[in-house]
Structures are given as structure tokens and as C-alpha cells.
Amino acid sequence: MADLRGLLLMCVVFTFLSFNPGNVEGRKHIHKKQKSRSSNAESPISLSPAYPPATPPNSNDPTPTDPTPTDPGNSTSEPCVFDVTSFGAVGDGSTDDTAAFMAAWKAACAVESGVLLAPSDHVFLITSTILSGPCKPGFVFQVDGVLMPPDGPDNWPKSDSDKQWLVFYRVDGMTFTGRGTIEGNGQKWWELPCKPHRGPHGTSLPGPCNSPALIRFFMSSNLVVSGLRIQNSPQFHMKFDGCEGVLIEKLSISSPALSPNTDGIHIENTKSVGIYNSIIANGDDCISIGPGCSDVDIENVTCGPSHGISIGSLGVHNSQACVSNITVRNAFIRNSDNGVRIKTWQGGMGSVSGISFDSIQMENVRNCIIIDQYYCLAKACLNQTSAVFVTDVSYKNIKGTYDVRSPPIHFACSDAVACTNITLSEVELLPAAGELVDDPFCWNAYGTQETLTIPPISCLLDGEPQSISETANFGC
Numbered sequence: 001m002a003d004l005r006g007l008l009l010m011c012v013v014f015t016f017l018s019f020n021p022g023n024v025e026g027r028k029h030i031h032k033k034q035k036s037r038s039s040n041a042e043s044p045i046s047l048s049p050a051y052p053p054a055t056p057p058n059s060n061d062p063t064p065t066d067p068t069p070t071d072p073g074n075s076t077s078e079p080c081v082f083d084v085t086s087f088g089a090v091g092d093g094s095t096d097d098t099a100a101f102m103a104a105w106k107a108a109c110a111v112e113s114g115v116l117l118a119p120s121d122h123v124f125l126i127t128s129t130i131l132s133g134p135c136k137p138g139f140v141f142q143v144d145g146v147l148m149p150p151d152g153p154d155n156w157p158k159s160d161s162d163k164q165w166l167v168f169y170r171v172d173g174m175t176f177t178g179r180g181t182i183e184g185n186g187q188k189w190w191e192l193p194c195k196p197h198r199g200p201h202g203t204s205l206p207g208p209c210n211s212p213a214l215i216r217f218f219m220s221s222n223l224v225v226s227g228l229r230i231q232n233s234p235q236f237h238m239k240f241d242g243c244e245g246v247l248i249e250k251l252s253i254s255s256p257a258l259s260p261n262t263d264g265i266h267i268e269n270t271k272s273v274g275i276y277n278s279i280i281a282n283g284d285d286c287i288s289i290g291p292g293c294s295d296v297d298i299e300n301v302t303c304g305p306s307h308g309i310s311i312g313s314l315g316v317h318n319s320q321a322c323v324s325n326i327t328v329r330n331a332f333i334r335n336s337d338n339g340v341r342i343k344t345w346q347g348g349m350g351s352v353s354g355i356s357f358d359s360i361q362m363e364n365v366r367n368c369i370i371i372d373q374y375y376c377l378a379k380a381c382l383n384q385t386s387a388v389f390v391t392d393v394s395y396k397n398i399k400g401t402y403d404v405r406s407p408p409i410h411f412a413c414s415d416a417v418a419c420t421n422i423t424l425s426e427v428e429l430l431p432a433a434g435e436l437v438d439d440p441f442c443w444n445a446y447g448t449q450e451t452l453t454i455p456p457i458s459c460l461l462d463g464e465p466q467s468i469s470e471t472a473n474f475g476c
């Protein structure tokens with residue numbers, strides 16, 4: 001008991017140091033201590049700050065009801081809860097609660113194991129905000145209620161960035177969790193006349209087209225994002241750039257199939273990422289992996305409707321891209337425009353290597369397996385003499401059904417730089433309905449099939465291209 005009191009005192013002292021001592025409201029939170037650390041599965045303390053890849057998803061996952069393995073001691077890990085309503089947040093869905101969240105962030109971030117709590121039964125509206133670290137170890141941002149941005153471009157403050165909403169910047173060791181919802185209010189952004197097919201008669205008009213990514217982690221490390229529902233983003237739902245050590249699990253991400261550019265999880269320049277046990281339905285890539293990513297492990301993710309799991313696009317404007325050591329296992333992709341895709345522009349340099357797609361179930365998917373090195377959004381992209389080198393890509397146990405509008409296997413590699421060491425085994429893809437129109441397609445693709453595929457593929461080239469030694473590595 002003495003420990004507990006000492007702890008409370010610590011929390012109080014920190015709170016007074018970090019928060020306006022004259023504000024009586026602000027003090028209330030110190031009494032809202034977490035009651036039990038073991039009975040409540042949602043308790044933030046039960047989430048270990050486990051950094052991938054040290055934590056395989058299914059094998060030795062510490063169960064939330066067993067606190068022992070994640071409890072580092074008895075003094076530093078007791079949470080101090082900073083309830084945003086104690087900082088003046090109203091949570092009625094229309095009052096701007098940004099200032100309260102900023103104040104709660106400042107206070108919670110300044111104590112060890114601080115918990116910023118957005119409680120249930122409230123709808124908090126905040127405007128585009130950058131929450132900066134560093135924070136003390138064990139920081140938790142817990143959303144049990146609803147957190148949302150203003151509704152559409154007309155309500156977006158003119159002085160705010162329209163490229164991002166909630167940004168976490170320079171944070172090390174943070175957990176973002178809760179049983180609540182991040183509601184993106186994306187509808188009016190998707191309907192901007194500049195968006196595909198949203199102009200008159202299905203056209204796309206010129207005009208302002210920026211739309212905010214909902215949640216962005218920028219230059220941060222050792223992050224856990226868990227349990228939340230994230231939906232209806234104006235643009236990407238979650239974006240990680242310049243991060244290292246990211247564990248994402250048990251998320252539910254959703255927006256309509258026709259919502260433009262609503263990638264589920266996008267990572268770039270980010271290393272050591274685990275994405276597990278999540279369900280994503282949206283209008284663009286389910287997961288997209290941009291340049292500068294390595295050591296990414298994805299398991300037990302369900303995608304669809306969506307545009308599948310994508311590496312790329314890479315090499316735009318002749319840029320260098322290095323992507324390596326990406327594993328996708330036990331995924332289920334349904335009703336999607338692509339299954340597992342690698343896409344690069346003409347030009348560019350660098351390489352995509354060490355990619356493994358293992359045990360992917362497809363259901364009614366166009367382009368189940370695709371490498372496209374001629375990716376192009378402009379009207380005419382000219383072929384170029386350089387390219388991002390694609391090598392060591394394996395497809396194993398990829399089964400299910402495809403949408404016959406596109407061949408289920410498509411390897412369109414650059415003329416300038418062949419793809420090498422593509423391996424296929426246990427690939428069995430059948431038409432979801434109707435009959436196959438086109439056979440599998442290969443262009444300048446070298447590799448082997450270890451078992452016969454369905455449909456049969458005869459277009460892979462044997463061995464290696466003569467120029468391989470010059471192309472290997474490509475500066476990565």
C-alpha cells in the first residue's frame with residue numbers, strides 16, 4: 001500500500017509539474033486509476049511494448065489475462081490516467097476538443113506510463129493536429145469512445161493542413177489502442193469532383209484534390225497499434241513514414257469499395273514491422289509498402305474489398321527504391337482488384353528482393369499474382385533504360401478463385417532489367433465464374449515452378465539473364 005501511495009504521489013507531482021496547477025478540473029484525473037490490471041482485457045497495461053519481430057503473432061502471444069510476462073516491475077508501470085474530459089474536452093460530436101487533447105497529451109506524455117484516455121460514450125471532434133514526442137516510457141493513447149476530424153473540406157479549417165489529420169511525431173515507445181473508433185468522415189472528400197469518376201458524367205475534373213491521411217506516425221519508433229476500429233478515412237487510413245519497430249494487431253479498418261485512395265495501412269522508409277490479425281476493407285490497397293521498407297512480416301490479415309497487398313509503386317520520377325525481406329503469410333484476399341502485387345514505374349533504380357507470399361487464399365480476385373514494372377498513372381509513360389530490379393520472389397500455396405477479367409498470373413518485367421528468381425509452388429487458381437480468357441502472362445521474367453501450377457504457366461524463362469551480375473543489388 002505504501003508503494004501505491006508513493007506512486008500516486010509521483011503521479012500527482014508529475015501532473016502538477018506538467019499541467020497548470022491552478023486548474024482544479026485538471027486534477028480530477030489522478031483519482032481515476034486503473035482498477036485492475038488483470039481482469040480487463042482492454043487494460044492498456046496488458047499490452048506489452050513488444051517490438052516486432054521479436055513477437056510472433058500466434059505462437060507465444062502473451063494472453064491479455066496473464067499480466068506476468070509483460071509486467072516489468074511494481075513501481076514504474078502503474079498507469080496514470082489522463083482523461084481528456086478532465087482537460088475540458090466535451091465529446092458531444094460538435095465542440096472542437098483539440099485544445100483539451102493537446103493539454104492531455106502534454107500531461108500524459110510527461111509521466112512514466114501515462115495514459116491519455118478518450119473515454120467511451122463520447123464523440124470527440126479535433127482538427128488537424130501534430131502530437132510531438134518525446135514521451136516518457138510506457139505512454140498509451142487510449143481511445144474508448146469515438147475520435148473524428150471535421151466533416152469534409154468545407155468544415156476543414158483553412159489554416160490546417162489538408163494532407164494529414166492526426167500526426168504522431170518523434171514518439172518512441174507508444175501504444176495506440178482502445179475499444180473505440182477513429183471515424184474519418186471521409187464521404188465529402190471522396191466526392192470532390194477531382195476524384196475518379198466524381199465529376200459530371202463520370203469524369204474527373206481539375207481542382208483541389210488533397211485529402212488528409214487519417215493517422216500518420218512520422219519519425220517514430222517502437223510503436224504498438226492495437227484493437228482499434230478505423231474507418232471512412234478521407235485518404236490513407238494509417239501511414240507510417242520514417243519509423244522503426246512497429247507492431248500492428250487486431251485492427252479493423254473499413255471504408256467503401258469505391259472510396260478513392262483509402263489505403264488501409266501504408267508504410268514507407270520504415271523497418272521492422274509486424275502486421276497481424278487484422279481485417280481491412282477499403283477502396284484502394286489493403287496494405288501498401290513503399291520505398292525504403294525492410295523486415296516486414298504480415299500474417300493473418302483479411303483484405304477485401306480492396307486492391308490487395310501491394311509493394312510499390314516504386315521508382316517514380318527515376319527515384320531509387322530499396323525494399324527487402326517482406327513476408328506475407330496466411331492472408332485471405334477477396335473481391336479485390338489485385339491479390340499480391342509488385343508495381344514499379346519505368347525508370348528508377350534499386351531493388352525489390354527477398355519477398356515471400358506464403359499461404360494466401362484468394363476469392364474472386366483480379367490479377368491474383370502480379371508484377372507490373374510498367375505502372376503508369378499519366379497518359380503516356382515512355383519505356384526507359386533503367387528500372388528497379390525485382391528478384392528472389394516466392395509464391396507458395398496460393399489458392400482460390402480469380403475474376404476472369406484478368407489473367408490470374410501476370411509478370412510484366414522491364415525490358416531493361418529482367419525479374420529473376422521468381423519461384424512458384426502449390427499455386428492453384430480457378431475461375432470464380434466463367435472461363436479463363438487469357439493464359440498466364442510473362443515478359444522478361446526468369447524463374448522456376450517447383451510444382452505444376454493451375455493454370456499451367458509455361459512462360460517463365462530458365463536460368464538467369466546474361467546481364468545479371470551488372471544488375472545485381474542496384475545500389476541498395
Ligand SMILES: *[C@@H]1O[C@H](CO)[C@@H](O)[C@H](O)[C@H]1NC(C)=O
Pocket residue numbers: 003072073074075
Ligand atoms: C517493488 O518495489 C520495492 C520497493 O520499492 C522494491 O524493493 C522491489 O524490488 C520491487 N519489486 C520489483 C519486482 O521490482
Ligand SMILES: *[C@@H]1O[C@H](CO)[C@@H](O)[C@H](O)[C@H]1NC(C)=O
Pocket residue numbers: 058250251276277278279300
Ligand atoms: C486471425 O485474425 C482474426 C481477426 O482479427 C482473429 O479473429 C483470429 O483469431 C486470428 N487467427 C489466429 C490464428 O490468430
Ligand SMILES: *[C@@H]1O[C@H](CO)[C@@H](O)[C@H](O)[C@H]1NC(C)=O
Pocket residue numbers: 053273294295296297325327
Ligand atoms: C527478415 O525480417 C524478419 C522480420 O520480419 C526478421 O526476423 C529477420 O531477421 C529478417 N531477415 C534478415 C535476413 O534480415
Ligand SMILES: *[C@@H]1O[C@H](CO)[C@@H](O)[C@H](O)[C@H]1NC(C)=O
Pocket residue numbers: 381382383415443
Ligand atoms: C514498353 O515496352 C513493352 C515491353 O517491351 C512494350 O510492350 C510496350 O509497348 C512499350 N511501351 C512503349 C510506350 O513503348
Ligand SMILES: *[C@@H]1O[C@H](CO)[C@@H](O)[C@H](O)[C@H]1NC(C)=O
Pocket residue numbers: 354355392393394421423
Ligand atoms: C531465390 O530466392 C529464394 C527466396 O525466394 C532464395 O532462398 C534463393 O537463395 C534464391 N536463389 C538464388 C540462386 O539466388
